[in-house]
Amino acid sequence: MTVAGAASVEDVVRPPSVEPGLSVSPSPTGLLDQESREWLRDLRAEGPARDAAVERLHALLLRAARFEVARRRPTLPHLRGDEPGEIALEAADDALMSVLARLDDFRGASRFTTWAYKFALLEAAVRLRKRAWQGREVPLEQETWDLFSSVGLGPAAAAEQSELIAALQEGIAGLTPHQRRVLVALAVDGVPIDVLADRLNTNRGALYKTLHDARHNLRRYLTARGFDTTISFKESH
Amino acid sequence: MQSPDVKHIVERLLGPSGAEIGCDECFEQLDRYVDLEVAGHDADAALPGLRAHLEGCPACREEHESLLALVSRHPHS
Numbered sequence: 001m002t003v004a005g006a007a008s009v010e011d012v013v014r015p016p017s018v019e020p021g022l023s024v025s026p027s028p029t030g031l032l033d034q035e036s037r038e039w040l041r042d043l044r045a046e047g048p049a050r051d052a053a054v055e056r057l058h059a060l061l062l063r064a065a066r067f068e069v070a071r072r073r074p075t076l077p078h079l080r081g082d083e084p085g086e087i088a089l090e091a092a093d094d095a096l097m098s099v100l101a102r103l104d105d106f107r108g109a110s111r112f113t114t115w116a117y118k119f120a121l122l123e124a125a126v127r128l129r130k131r132a133w134q135g136r137e138v139p140l141e142q143e144t145w146d147l148f149s150s151v152g153l154g155p156a157a158a159a160e161q162s163e164l165i166a167a168l169q170e171g172i173a174g175l176t177p178h179q180r181r182v183l184v185a186l187a188v189d190g191v192p193i194d195v196l197a198d199r200l201n202t203n204r205g206a207l208y209k210t211l212h213d214a215r216h217n218l219r220r221y222l223t224a225r226g227f228d229t230t231i232s233f234k235e236s237h
Numbered sequence: 238m239q240s241p242d243v244k245h246i247v248e249r250l251l252g253p254s255g256a257e258i259g260c261d262e263c264f265e266q267l268d269r270y271v272d273l274e275v276a277g278h279d280a281d282a283a284l285p286g287l288r289a290h291l292e293g294c295p296a297c298r299e300e301h302e303s304l305l306a307l308v309s310r311h312p313h314s
Contacts, residue, residue, distance in 0.1 A: 063311075064307055067303070067306075067307050067310075068303050071303060071306070109266075109268070109269040110268035110269045110271070110272040111268075111272055111308075113308075113311075114268040114271055114272050114304070114308050115268040117268075117304055117307055117308065118264065118267050118268050118300070118304050121300050121303045121304055121307070122264065122300060125296070125299060125300055125303070129296070161243040164243065164247070165243065168246075168247070168250065172250075183250065187249040187250050187252075188246070188249065188250070192295070192296060193260075193294070193295070193296045194296060204260045204296065205259055205260045205261040208259055208260045208294060209259060211252070211293075212252070212257070212259070212293075215250065215251055215252040215293075218250060218251060219251050219254070222251075229251060229254065230254060
């Protein structure tokens, strides 16, 4: 599978291959469970046995993709008619290809079904994020000096934390243009990382590395100016 | 965006303070993390840095929430 500009499985899965059926990493129970062994055996078989296993796998992945679509459906009122079902089916189809292509990468660190599910959930989630931002402008050239007015910070709050705000603005201004663009888009404007990756022709992993570096530099800037940044913040969109 | 306060903005700008893994490692380890959680084991001790990443990355956090919910609903599929 390749999800253009997103956290494609090509980007995110690089475990070493192992011998078929060999568990090299402990699962929660310490062993490859019976069900996972049966999945591997059937998917590595030939003829009708394999065909049946592939069909069961596709049904499993479709269930996962539909689950993801259903979870997000209330936040996606613009989806039309059969679109949710089509998105789930496309996600399941691509996830099936990914799972079959990476069967030897399954290390038995989890149940096979859990491992397989995550491919379908990723495929569905990326499609839904992109669909939600389809046709929307992605702000990329925001200047730091209007950062806080752009997110609707009121004068009272601004006055209350004027020193911190000034330091944040200075710190953001000191980032590289790319770091600033990525930080503002992801952390201020709420652009989904898959959507931004698409627009910048990169992938989720590379973008998050840029975001991490920008955050690290900003935190260091604030610390050097006497602000306490040791609080464990939780990012929330 | 609806009038977020300063703390909310700072949280999003600074992200998690602890050491974290990246999106690639997160995806690679997510299935094991969730199975450990469902089994009642200490997933954070087994896979350090993953929880911090989930706090800093909305996309990976959403996918973790979905996988956890799905596996919890179908534990022996």
